[in-house]
Amino acid sequence: MLKVENVSKSFKKRLVLQDINLTVDAGELVHISGINGSGKSTLFKIIAKLLAPDQGKVTLGSDDYLGALIENPGFLEYESGLSNLAFLAKLNQHYDEGKIRQLMQRFSLDPDDPQAIKNYSIGMRQKVGIIQAVMEDQTIILLDEPTRGIDQEGIGQFTELCHELTSSGKSIVVASHDTIAEMKYDRQLHLENGVLHE
Numbered sequence: 001m002l003k004v005e006n007v008s009k010s011f012k013k014r015l016v017l018q019d020i021n022l023t024v025d026a027g028e029l030v031h032i033s034g035i036n037g038s039g040k041s042t043l044f045k046i047i048a049k050l051l052a053p054d055q056g057k058v059t060l061g062s063d064d065y066l067g068a069l070i071e072n073p074g075f076l077e078y079e080s081g082l083s084n085l086a087f088l089a090k091l092n093q094h095y096d097e098g099k100i101r102q103l104m105q106r107f108s109l110d111p112d113d114p115q116a117i118k119n120y121s122i123g124m125r126q127k128v129g130i131i132q133a134v135m136e137d138q139t140i141i142l143l144d145e146p147t148r149g150i151d152q153e154g155i156g157q158f159t160e161l162c163h164e165l166t167s168s169g170k171s172i173v174v175a176s177h178d179t180i181a182e183m184k185y186d187r188q189l190h191l192e193n194g195v196l197h198e
């Protein structure tokens with residue numbers, strides 16, 4: 001369970017988030033739409049505790065584990081996709097190579113492709129970014145513009161994965177300026193002028 005209570009945030013007196021309240025239960029798939037600059041990334045950074053809110057608080061359930069793709073994911077540019085994912089999973093001692101390989105194959109990425117990630121397209125990088133957010137069985141998953149640069153086949157693979165994860169009790173919050181037609185959201189919210197509307 002994710003609970004955001006009365007969260008507000010300003011940058012240099014500009015109010016970006018105003019009294020945001022959001023509860024996401026286990027197994028829910030939630031969409032937050034909003035134009036560029038509406039504060040979607042800022043909200044995710046506050047949930048991920050990268051940024052402190054000016055007011056309010058964020059609570060996760062005691063057994064929850066957060067996964068996130070926020071803005072452009074940073075990678076070890078001279079290493080392969082598999083090496084990057086293995087590196088991140090090992091940092092958290094949640095390394096499962098079989099699972100990473102299976103996720104890469106689901107997204108039509110070859111785990112044995114030795115090319116450096118710096119040669120990957122934007123869509124391929126984005127797929128690796130999605131995989132790192134889910135590969136450790138994270139229970140609350142935040143995905144900021146996840147389908148940026150991803151082709152139609154990849155969008156289909158992504159929506160299928162989201163539906164599968166939420167069916168198994170994971171909670172997913174997708175933030176994007178557009179909607180992804182195939183997604184079966186439980187709730188669609190809209191962030192505008194710092195206010196989150198149902």
Ligand SMILES: Nc1ncnc2c1ncn2[C@@H]1O[C@H](COP(=O)(O)OP(=O)(O)OP(=O)(O)O)[C@@H](O)[C@H]1O
Pocket residue numbers: 011012016034035036037038039040041042043
């Ligand atoms: N660290 C910061 N310092 C100052 N202003 C910031 C900072 N981070 C974000 N902002 C500003 O806050 C506003 C919201 O930014 P944010 O990145 O959260 O929006 P967004 O909805 O995610 O948009 P995008 O999809 O373009 O990233 C923007 O006007 C941005 O310029």
